[in-house]
Structure formats: structure tokens, C-alpha cells
Amino acid sequence: MNLTAIIPLIGLICNISGIPGLSLGVLYHGEVARFENFGYQDVAAQVPPDKDTIYVVASLSKAFSSALAGTLVEDGLLGWDTPVREHLPGYQRDEKDSAFNATVADILSHRTGIPGPDGYWMLSNGKVAFPRSDFVKVFNSFPTVRPIRTAFIYNNYAYELLGQIIEKVSGMSYGDFLRHKIMEPLGMSRTFDTRVPSIVANIAKPYAALQNRSAYELDMPLVRQDGLFSAAGGVRTSVSDLLIFYRALLDASTSQLPKHGTQHGRHTERIPNNPLKQLAAIWNAMISLPFSSLREHSYALGWTRAQLPSTFGLDGPQPWKPVVGAKPPCHLALYHQGIIQGYTSFTVLIPETQSAVVALANSGGLNEAGMLIVGAVLDTMFGTEIDAEAYTRLAKKGYAAAASRQGRVMRELEDGRKVREPTRPISEYVGRYYNALGNFMIEIRQDKDARGEGWVSFMGDDADTFKLVPYDADAFFWYLDHDDCVTRGRLPEYPAEYYIIRFVFEHGDATLRNPVLYWEYDEEGHSAEPFKRVQTFKDL
Structure with a gap:
């Protein structure tokens, strides 16, 4: 050769x-x-x-992990067929959920049927959204979208669970x-x-x-x-x-x-x-x-x-x-x-x-x-x-x-715009929105100048703050071109839906209640998670 x-x-x-x-x-x-x-x-x-x-x-790294599991x-x-819950009691799913009995082999082969959205935990500049202690319950919060062992759904969260199993069993x-x-x-x-x-x-x-x-x-x-x-x-x-x-x-x-x-x-x-x-x-x-x-x-x-x-x-x-x-x-x-x-x-x-x-x-x-x-x-x-x-x-x-990938996604969003101005004053969207677990926050901000433009800030971090562009009734997308994306340490590989933020308002007794924010962070498009606007954690 x-x-x-x-x-x-x-x-x-x-x-x-x-x-x-x-x-x-x-x-x-x-x-x-x-x-x-x-x-x-x-x-x-x-x-x-x-x-x-x-x-x-x-x-x-996954080859090292499977090799360690093999030892x-x-x-x-x-055991390859050992249920995850036997080593991680925090792994909790409904008994009717097909992933209830997910095994070590299932998580190693990406066949749990549970999505693993990398766009959720990966923030800018190499930061991670959640502490390690939260990853099992974050994994629990994801829905089972395909019956176990019927589909390949790549999942880095599952390998984090494997890492925790390896540490617990080995004592190292x-x-x-x-x-x-x-x-x-x-x-x-x-x-x-x-x-x-x-x-x-x-x-x-x-x-x-x-x-x-x-x-x-x-x-x-x-x-x-x-x-x-x-x-x-x-x-x-x-x-x-x-x-x-x-x-x-x-x-x-x-x-x-x-x-x-x-x-x-x-x-x-x-x-x-x-x-x-x-x-x-x-x-x-x-x-x-x-x-x-x-x-x-x-x-x-x-x-x-x-x-x-x-x-x-x-x-x-x-x-x-x-x-x-x-x-x-x-x-x-x-x-x-x-x-x-x-x-x-x-x-x-x-x-x-x-x-x-x-x-x-x-x-x-x-x-x-x-x-x-x-x-x-x-x-x-x-x-x-x-x-x-x-x-x-x-x-x-x-x-x-x-x-051109990131540019194509931004053009798709621009072409899909149905409104040029927000449906409501930006001030009605402003606030801090939390997921059901209370460990991921999306903040909507407003400029103090005359234009009063809106911004979305993930985890309230300035490095993860992006301008909001009106998209549809009570919907915006956040703008991010290729160079801005990669210099923040982000990966330019997500579809248009990932960049859309939607708000749903509830009406009752003729007064406007708190809106709910929906973000489809799963690049496979399985579901959009609701984020509730709160003033204190007691409101979650």
C-alpha cells in the first residue's frame, strides 16, 4: 500500500x-x-x-464506552439485557411506556425510541444547559416517539446514562x-x-x-x-x-x-x-x-x-x-x-x-x-x-x-413569513419562560429604544441571545447566519423549525392570561415543548 x-x-x-x-x-x-x-x-x-x-x-468516544461496558x-x-432502571433508579417512565424496560444494549444501539435533541443541551461557546445531576430526569421528560427496538434514533443523552451506569457499577x-x-x-x-x-x-x-x-x-x-x-x-x-x-x-x-x-x-x-x-x-x-x-x-x-x-x-x-x-x-x-x-x-x-x-x-x-x-x-x-x-x-x-446550509434555512424562514410586524406589542411577550422541570429558561427581552425590538435569550446568557423576527401570528424566528453560528461554537445543522418561537395566549374573563412559549428544539421534529411564563418558581 x-x-x-x-x-x-x-x-x-x-x-x-x-x-x-x-x-x-x-x-x-x-x-x-x-x-x-x-x-x-x-x-x-x-x-x-x-x-x-x-x-x-x-x-x-462511543467505541470506548461500549468497550468499557463489555469489560x-x-x-x-x-448485562447487555439489564434494564437501565436497575442501575439508575432515577430512570422512571410509565410502565405502559415501551421504553420502561430499556436495556444497556438499547441505549448503546440508539433504539430506545426516545429522541435525543442535541440542540437542547448544547449552548454557545461549549456551554451545557444542564448540570450532570439533571440528565436522567431530562431524559425522562422526553416522550417515546417510536416503540422500543423498532427505529434508530441517535441519542447522546442515552450514552450519558450509560456513562453514569459504568461509574456506578465500576465504582470509579x-x-x-x-x-x-x-x-x-x-x-x-x-x-x-x-x-x-x-x-x-x-x-x-x-x-x-x-x-x-x-x-x-x-x-x-x-x-x-x-x-x-x-x-x-x-x-x-x-x-x-x-x-x-x-x-x-x-x-x-x-x-x-x-x-x-x-x-x-x-x-x-x-x-x-x-x-x-x-x-x-x-x-x-x-x-x-x-x-x-x-x-x-x-x-x-x-x-x-x-x-x-x-x-x-x-x-x-x-x-x-x-x-x-x-x-x-x-x-x-x-x-x-x-x-x-x-x-x-x-x-x-x-x-x-x-x-x-x-x-x-x-x-x-x-x-x-x-x-x-x-x-x-x-x-x-x-x-x-x-x-x-x-x-x-x-x-x-x-x-x-x-x-450555504444555514443561509438556506434563514431564507426558508424569511420566505415563510406571513407578518412583518408583531401581532402584539413586544411587551406582551416579555418575561422568563421555564420548562416543566424548571431547569431550562428562555427569556424574551425588549429593547429600550424607540423601536423596541424583541430578543430571545436562552438561559438568560448574552452569548445565547438572538434577535426575534416576526414570522406569523404570535410567532417569531431567531436570526443566525453561518459565521455568527459557528463563531458562537454552534453547529449549523438544524432545520427551520428549530429557530421558530411560538406563543399561545389563553383568554378568560375578558383578561389576557400568561402566554405559553413553544420551542421545537428536537431536530427530528417530534414535538414542541411548552415553556410557561413565571414570576417565581412557585408558579411552575
């Missing part, structure tokens, strides 16, 4: 995508084959990354248990949860990509001493450590999984005392992804499965995605993507060839650059001659789509 020919292509994709720095690692037939680094981990200081540079890997199952301390913090069970046995030294010691150096700074592809430095996301979302997306690590972890996973699969679908052909693990267990369960297909495909495309436990040739990604084929693995023989790919403020990541494992490719970037970028780059490396690994011009076109298509 010779990757030298596609190194210029990788650099070009980074430039098209607005990626300031990227680290690439390749495992081939069980051995580290190559590390490559591009751009800068620190743009201002012009410091390049290396194989040990630490990135926040977002949802690549607990192997030790008899946890997530980070300490990760170090004890996986890192130390495998010799990994560059991996942490959200609690990164201050002495750790060589950490890639997070950036947002503006529409002109320039990099804007952001605050570090999920730096928390309580470990919140470590299990879902808070792990930070390097390509060198990831290849150690992936090599151990692939090595464990040789003894724990039958080769070519038979009970014969298993091999002895090459890593002595390999701590990774339960691969047959972890990599087993649990639920199909919600798009049409002639080949398998499913979710396992912290991993997505795709039978090649295929595109990658939970949203199915798109015009800017390459079809990977078209050259026979077909392979099973296990992959995952990670996206969080300031970082993106993508990784693919090919168990049959004991190979893996991972790309870590310190920007959200303006297309799915990691997916493109990993796809090009995989096809090179499979012996396919890469069409650099075709990949360049895909990168440009992805850039055009991503750079």
Missing part, C-alpha cells in the same frame, strides 16, 4: 474544507503503516500537529475506569475524558470554519470535572493512541469472532492479556439505519456497520459522498463519525484485513472532510487508483452545501 500519491489530495481537501489541522493514522494487516499530519494544531503560532497531538474525538459484562457485573469515574481497564493494559498515554490534567501539552486548539474557509478559534468544549458526556463525546485522544486501541479491538476479534461466518478459522490473539472482550456482542448488528440500501447498513454497540461498496454516514448517500470499496472482494466496515464544537473525526475498521484508518481534525470544517480523506485512503488500501479530480469535486460540492 502506497499512500504517497494521495498526500497532496488530502492537503487539498483540508484547504477546500476550511480544516486548519488534521492528523491521519493507518493500520494495515494489524501493524501501524503510516502517520501523516497536515496544517496546524495552533494556527496563530503556526505549530503543526503530530501523531501524539490530542483532539476531542466527539462520538468516537463489565465479561466480569459479570453488568469514567476516566479512571478507562485508564484502569483499557489504557494501562494497552500502553495508551494520550487519552483522557473531560478531566484533562493541566500539565498535558500538545493539544490541538478548536476552530470554526467561516464561509471564506478561514479559521476562528473557539473555546474548548466539554471541559468538565464532573465528566459530563464523556461516554457520549467527551473523550480526547491522539491518532497514535487510537491505533493502539483499534489494533486491540481487531486483535480481540480474531479470537472472539468466527472467520468468514464459520466456527473455524479463529486465531490466537497477538496482544497478551488483551483487555477487550465481548466483541461478538459489540459488533453485532442491532438496528437498521433509516435509509434505503441494498447492502447492510446498521448500528451495533457504539459502531456503525456497512457492507462495502457503500457511502458512509447516518444520513445515507449524498451528492458529496464517495462510494468506497467498489473493487472486489466486498468487506464489512465498522465506522463512526464525531462532530462537536471545534473538532471533527472519522474512523473505519476493516476486521477481515485487520486494518483501520482514522482522521482527526481541529475544526468543524465546511464539508465532511474526514469521511472523504478516510474513503480515499481505504480505496488506496483496497488497490483502487484514486481519481483526484473526482474527490476534489466531491469536496467542493460538500463545501458548497455546508457553507
